[in-house]
Amino acid sequence: MAKYVMWGSYCEDVLEKRTPYRQDHLDGLAKQKELGILITLGPTKDLTKVFAIYEAEDEVTVKELIEGDPYWQNGIWTEYSVTEWIQAI
Incomplete structure (x- = not known):
């Protein structure tokens, strides 16, 4: 299987706006991780970008x-x- 990198951007006020969707988001990511599709995912420290490897x-x-x-x-x-x-490594 191939590997893919995802870069994305977050909305303004992400910490406040994500609250109602956070648990469903995390549950979905956990399922993808269990299946071996999601290798890693997370925000940049300044919370403007998201990075993932699939x-x-x-x-x-x-x-x-x-x-x-x-x-x-x-x-x-x-x-x-x-x-x-x-x-490569």
Whole structure:
């Protein structure tokens, strides 16, 4: 399976706005991690960007996971890009 890197942006006032969706978001990420699709995901320290690494069959699968996430569906993530990644080491 291929690996993919996702970079995205958070909305303004993310800590306040994410509250109603946070548990569903975390539950979904935990399920993806259990399935071995999500390698890692987290915000930058300044809470402006989100970074993730996925291992999946294709880019379409990764985009479906991102767009199915409550943070995307409710405007907490405001944009994202996915790029196939080659892990050298």
